[in-house]
Amino acid sequence: MPASKTRRRGEHLERAILDATWAELSETGYSGLTIEAVAARAATSKTVIYRRWPSRAALVLAAWNHQAPVSVDEPDTGSLRTDLLTLFVTIARRVDTMMSEMIAGVMGEAFRHPEVAELLRDRLRAAPLHDRVQQIVDRAARRGELPPVRVPARALRIPLDLIRTEAMTCGAPLTDATITELVDDVYLPMLHGLASHPDR
Structure with a gap:
């Protein structure tokens, strides 16, 4: 018509x-x-x-x-660890909706075509994830769980990188146990390390 x-x-x-x-x-x-x-x-x-x-x-x-819009605000659960677990679960659900083959396809085009790689970088730089992670860290500092720390840009991206890599290599959806390990064994120790060396 x-x-x-x-x-x-x-x-x-x-x-x-x-x-x-x-x-x-x-x-x-x-x-x-x-x-x-x-x-x-x-x-x-x-x-x-x-x-x-x-x-x-x-x-x-x-x-x-369009299918899975992101909210910048993250609920305050009362502790750094549970705030991070909530964030990681949210990211994991979004990655599930993307389908692993779709992620691989977009990444493949990014390797072959510089303009697609630049588009992907722009979207990652503009993503609200950075603000959400820093918001969680700032709240933890106000509670006294961490010294005040400004998280570097690469470290702000790590939650997404961890979950995306895990989903592509081990398959999605990620289990609760896997998400807990990513928070407890990788991201929390990294944040405490950054907080103990603020000059870096």
Whole structure:
């Protein structure tokens, strides 16, 4: 119905395209996803899609973000450890929704195409995860669990890196035991190490 295509604009059209992308991902996986199939499902054209997203990876990242938006605020559970466990569980659930094959596909395109790698870096830099981790650390400092510490940017990314790597190598969904080990054996000791050497 060509007339309906021309009337849909702005957020309504964008939402239809992102929903169609997610549906295609769920059915065919990243390797089987085509812009043609997304356009057909969304009742639009490839040209319209490419006007907004320059590559398949960019479209998939936008669809994932649309499907699972992130809140900057993290609930205060009363302790550093349980705050971190809550954060790690939230990240793990988001990684589950991405599907391991989709992560691998986007990362593969990032290795082959510098523009996709730059897009991925931009999205990671803009992610609210950094603020959430620092918020948790600042609360712990106010409780007296840690000395005040400014967490370096690479250390702020580590929760996502740990969970993404674990999901890709061992399979998702991650168990509660695995998430607890990541917090207790890796991230908490790292934060205490940073806090004991603030000059670094």
